[in-house]
Amino acid sequence: MNDLYRPTEEHEELRAAVREVVEAKVAPHAAEVDSEARYPQEAHDALLATDFFAPHVPEQYGGVGADALATAIVIEEVARGCASSSLIPAVNKLGSLPVELGGGEEIKQKYLTQLAEGHGxxxxxxxxxxxxxxxxxxxxxxxxxxxxxxxxxxxxxxxxxxxxxxxxxxxxxxxxxxxxxxxxxxxxxxxxxxxxxxxxxxxxxxxxxxxxxxxxxxxxxxxxxxxxxxEGLKIALRTLDHTRVTIAAQAVGIAQGALDYAIGYIKERRQFGKAIADFQAIQFMVADMGMKLEAARQLTYTAAAKSERSDADLGYFGAAAKAYASDVAMEVATDAVQLLGGAGYVQDHPVERMMRDAKITQIYEGTNQVQRLVMGRKLLA
The missing domain is CATH 2.40.110.10 (Butyryl-CoA Dehydrogenase, subunit A, domain 2)
Known part of the structure; x- marks a missing residue:
């Protein structure tokens, strides 16, 4: 679709390609990266080798020119396996977008070209x-x-x-x-x-x-x-209108990773003679998690489409996507820990890491209280 609201076949092919890279070369190192608090160099190298390091860089500067929705999908899929690693493409966009939005041709050529080559x-x-x-x-x-x-x-x-x-x-x-x-x-x-x-x-x-x-x-x-x-603050705030969408995408990815793991666990875990997934109370929890996650995803993709077009209401939708998706990520990750019970509270399972990672999405690039202030002012204007 021309308005980029719904992912095209090419977007879904991109998702599959990123997921393959993440499952093979990023997710296997996520627990170690977290426990050692070290930079995920394995993810850095894998993302650079597959053009997912800074996918938003336009083709004229050596990038692949991914649209805003494609970039969001890359970040979402990396976050599904490792939130820390998803900050590589996300922050590369955040740091360089002021240059892309406000810079002249000379500074774009100098720095965006180097970013595409792997300079963060x-x-x-x-x-x-x-x-x-x-x-x-x-x-x-x-x-x-x-x-x-x-x-x-x-x-x-x-x-x-x-x-x-x-x-x-x-x-x-x-x-x-x-x-x-x-x-x-x-x-x-x-x-x-x-x-x-x-x-x-x-x-x-x-x-x-x-x-x-x-x-x-x-x-x-x-x-x-x-x-x-x-013009610096004007450029900075304009940048955040666009990049709040990437934080929403990161939050969606974290939530999806937590939900996927929790579903796998409750199908295997047995109590009272049957899988705990067969209990209605558990099914209701999973239903709510999935419903809110999909709502967050659709809002994020809508905001990404508006980012691509630089719509006049991007400020509202970027704030809404970031606030809602991050709140959902925190809720879904917390419920995933609950679904695993005691197992969810230990580092043998990734949901405790996902719960900790989700929290920051409610804080950085503007707290969710600030996002609501932005939305309120937009609605009342």
């Missing part, structure tokens, strides 16, 4: 005291000849230290209008004065390193600006 991209927006209130950021960039000097700290940066490039938002006009005094820059991992904090010790997605970014008089040439001076 992260996103530097949040700070300790500027989480949901992004306009309150303290990171500063001041002019230095033809370039800029960057100073400050960014927090909660996904895949920090692994990615080679970082889209960073910084205040360039401290006296300017709030929200219109921020500019976006690309920072390279090798830039002098750019360093990383220690890895955060997290509840879930332990295979994806989360670290602070430190900038101490980092010199940025003038061609590192993304878009125009003062």
């Amino acid at each position: 991209f992260s996103y530097g927006l949040s700070e300790r005291e500027a989480g949901s209130d992004t306009a309150s950021m303290k990171t500063r960039a001041v002019r230095d000849g033809d370039g800029w000097r960057l100073n400050g700290v960014k927090t909660w940066i996904t895949n920090a230290g692994v990615s080679d490039f970082y889209t960073v938002m910084a205040v360039t006009d401290p006296e300017g209008p709030r929200g219109r005094n921020i500019t976006a820059f690309v920072v390279e991992k090798t830039d002098e004065g750019f360093t990383f904090g220690e890895k955060e010790r997290k509840l879930g997605i332990k295979g994806s390193p989360t670290r602070e970014l430190f900038f101490e008089d980092v010199y940025l040439p003038g061609d590192r600006i993304v878009g125009e001076e003062g």
Whole structure:
């Protein structure tokens, strides 16, 4: 279908291809990646080899040019096997989309081409005291000849230290209008004065390193600006309208993985002389899990279609998909643990990991409380 609301035959072929890669080369390492809190290099290599590393990169920059729905399906299928690994394609899109949306041809050619070759991209927006209130950021960039000097700290940066490039938002006009005094820059991992904090010790997605970014008089040439001076926050928020769809897709994948595993378990587990799947109470739980999961998937795919078209109501649908799918992921993963009983609470089974991984989807790229604020304002406008 032209509106991309429903997956085409090509989309389903893509799903099958990603699932094959994930089951062979990603999922088998997921428990170890979680227990050791290490980057999933096996997944990185497998995704790069199969063009699933950054599928959204347009063909003119060396990518495969996957549409928004195809990219969501890639992230969903990887998350079904390993949530940490799904952040590789998800964050590559998050980090690079400001360049794609707001950058000129020169900066697109320079960085999107390298991303397609395997150089990861992260996103530097949040700070300790500027989480949901992004306009309150303290990171500063001041002019230095033809370039800029960057100073400050960014927090909660996904895949920090692994990615080679970082889209960073910084205040360039401290006296300017709030929200219109921020500019976006690309920072390279090798830039002098750019360093990383220690890895955060997290509840879930332990295979994806989360670290602070430190900038101490980092010199940025003038061609590192993304878009125009003062447009950074506008570009950042526009980016999030699109990439909240990828978090919804990740949440759907986590929920699907938890449901699939729980169904397999309850068909085998026997009590009172029969499989526990034969008990009506269990069937009602599974029915609710499947119903909510499919509703989340359809909302996510609708939002992906709107992302592809850049529809005017994408902001509402991106927020709705992210909030609903992440709430469903947390509920489904928790119910999956319940269905396994005591077995669900131990690391011998993946549902406890999926439950821990699901939680972050309700928090990052805007908490679900912020998503509801966005939706409420859209509805009342």
